[in-house]
Amino acid sequence: MFKFLTILTWCLALSLTIAQDAPNVPTGDVITLSLSSSEAQATASATSTNTPIVTATRNGKAGIGWPSQEKDASPVIQFFTPNSTVSWWFDWTKNWNQGVLNSDGVEIDGQFVPMLFGVDYLNNFDTFQDGMTELMGYNEPDLKSNTGVSVYLEPSQAAEKWKTQIIQIRQQYPNIKIHSPVMASNKTWLLEFFKSICPDDSASDGWGNCEYKPDYVSAHLYTTDMNYFKGTLIEFQKDFGIPLVLSEFACHKFGSDPHPSLEEVSTFMEETMTWLDQQEWVVKYAWFGVSRDPQWLFGVYETNRLMATDGSLTSL
Numbered sequence: 001m002f003k004f005l006t007i008l009t010w011c012l013a014l015s016l017t018i019a020q021d022a023p024n025v026p027t028g029d030v031i032t033l034s035l036s037s038s039e040a041q042a043t044a045s046a047t048s049t050n051t052p053i054v055t056a057t058r059n060g061k062a063g064i065g066w067p068s069q070e071k072d073a074s075p076v077i078q079f080f081t082p083n084s085t086v087s088w089w090f091d092w093t094k095n096w097n098q099g100v101l102n103s104d105g106v107e108i109d110g111q112f113v114p115m116l117f118g119v120d121y122l123n124n125f126d127t128f129q130d131g132m133t134e135l136m137g138y139n140e141p142d143l144k145s146n147t148g149v150s151v152y153l154e155p156s157q158a159a160e161k162w163k164t165q166i167i168q169i170r171q172q173y174p175n176i177k178i179h180s181p182v183m184a185s186n187k188t189w190l191l192e193f194f195k196s197i198c199p200d201d202s203a204s205d206g207w208g209n210c211e212y213k214p215d216y217v218s219a220h221l222y223t224t225d226m227n228y229f230k231g232t233l234i235e236f237q238k239d240f241g242i243p244l245v246l247s248e249f250a251c252h253k254f255g256s257d258p259h260p261s262l263e264e265v266s267t268f269m270e271e272t273m274t275w276l277d278q279q280e281w282v283v284k285y286a287w288f289g290v291s292r293d294p295q296w297l298f299g300v301y302e303t304n305r306l307m308a309t310d311g312s313l314t315s316l
Helices: 002-019 037-046 074-079 155-172 187-197 226-240 262-278
Strands: 062-065 088-090 177-182 216-223 244-251 282-287
Touching: 088 282, 155 177, 155 187, 177 187, 177 244, 187 226, 216 226, 226 244, 226 262, 244 262, 262 282
Parallel strands: 062 088, 062 282, 177 216, 216 244, 244 282
Antiparallel strands: none
């Protein structure tokens, strides 16, 4: 965890320096600043005299997901200390400390982003977080699973529900930024969904003036390969043409038996976070996972943990 926060501070300082000379880019375009670790270190060193000193900030891209199954939000405050650059968090539900999660009186100094977990959750008994400015879309509706992490729907079914719900939400929250549904793995599902809600537009023009389009496209990505990580996200953003939120990622590969060491995870974390901070089209990202109970890691290898079973922060 301590390296996680150190990387965030360094990455934010570097990205602020790069941003001073970055061009304005249309939504549908992609900027890739592929610096190797050594090149990035050299760039940071060469510009150190002009690099802002980063202390407490809530303007960075990095966030965390805290499972609502933990019941208590109090441990989350450890990620939002004065020197932390973690800026946002979510719990896969519509609120915290309004019925879903308790906090024992703790205030968390970070943006909370609610989630509309599935199509049946808009008008359920939970209310949206007071003052919300962003909303995450359906969670992994492409996944047929009995683990409780998703509710499966065909793209056309989800699109019909989405069009009604998004109009309702935007009428109630006119300035809200909405994330797309996020896939477990099936990009084709999401492409069909976009074509269903915006049939007269395309990614090439950022889906035009379609009233149903989300503001951001959301993704999950689990891999141990840095080149695959970068290539997949670049292609993903090109396919959808709008800014991207990577709401789950880790040094892990489902469907195989990887056991990355803590050193391997640490290196992967440093390289991916540095790269993500350099991409103008990446809005937010969140490392997975943060949980005391290992069952809420849902099979992601434990060397990726930012929190130990006793609630303390890990060395990562």
